Amino acid sequence: MVRCWNRSENLVEEAQCTDGAPAAAPRSHFPHKAVWVSLAASLLLLVITLGLTGKLGLSQLHAQSSQIVRISAPDQSSGVLINQSAVVDAQKHLVTFTVTSLANQTSTVLFDIKHGLICYKPVEQSSCFLRKMEQPDFDNVQSFLQDQTHQQSHVQLSWNETQRRTEFLGVLANSQVDPSALDEPLKDLCQDRSVHWTTRSDGPGKQRLVYFCIDICFPSNICVSVCFYYLPE
Known part of the structure; x- marks a missing residue:
């Protein structure tokens, strides 16, 4: 093998030559830019995959913790079946x-068991009404929390076996609450309405x-038939 020198105007290049054989090809440079682009694309794909997986996992967890209970009960005056539904979120x-x-x-x-509050959002009113939960309220909602084995269930109440009662709630004067000060479940429910406190009473009076x-x-x-009236100023 013979060492050859090629001289140009500004630089001297060294090449390896063989007798009659062509000069060896120069050593190729590693494509750094392509590697970085490939790593960035792989990292982005990994982040997207983990995000979708986490979102799907949270959705499945929320679906597993929620139970929809449909209730059919005869109306007290007409006897027509009234359909209701309750979404039970045991986790929250x-x-x-x-x-x-x-x-x-x-x-x-909305029964917020964690904070001990009941929030009423009637369709025909532009307000929400709050009341603190009492022991009978906790006892009633426990009937939902005791059975979480089925994601969906249906309960049909009979006329003869159903106990019915009426509760009166008076809306307190000057008791408006700032909705932004409420906890998240109540804030989301009443974000576009005024919120007032109520108190239990024997009746509105004549x-x-x-x-x-x-x-x-x-x-x-x-x-339970919950009836509202406004207390005098």
Whole structure:
């Protein structure tokens, strides 16, 4: 093997030559730019995959923790079956009722067991109404939390076995609450409405009128008609 020198104007290049053989090809440079592009694409694909996997896992976990209970109960006056549904989220300690009246108007009642509050969102009003949960309220919602074996179930209450009662709630004067100060479940429910505190009472009296009522039925064969009226200023 003979060492050869090629001289140009500005630089001297060294090449290896053989007798009569062509000069060896110069050593190729490693494509650094292509490697970095490939690594960046792989990393982006990994992040997207992990994000989709995590989102799907959270959705499946939320679906497993939620149970939809459909309740059919006869109306006290007409005997027509009233259909209600309750979404039970055992993980967040929430029971959300969707109540449809005979006039085909739907109201929402949220039992926030963790914070001990009940929030009423009637369809025909522009306000939400709050009340602190009492022991009978905790007992009633426990009938939902005790059975979490089925994701969907249906409960049909009979007329003869159902206990019915009426509760009156007075809306307190000057008791408006800032919705932004509420916890997340209540804030989401009443974000576009005013919020007022209520208190339980024996009745509105003859001088006051009942403005609306919401009927709620529980799987424990108890139906409660909650009626609201406004207390004097």
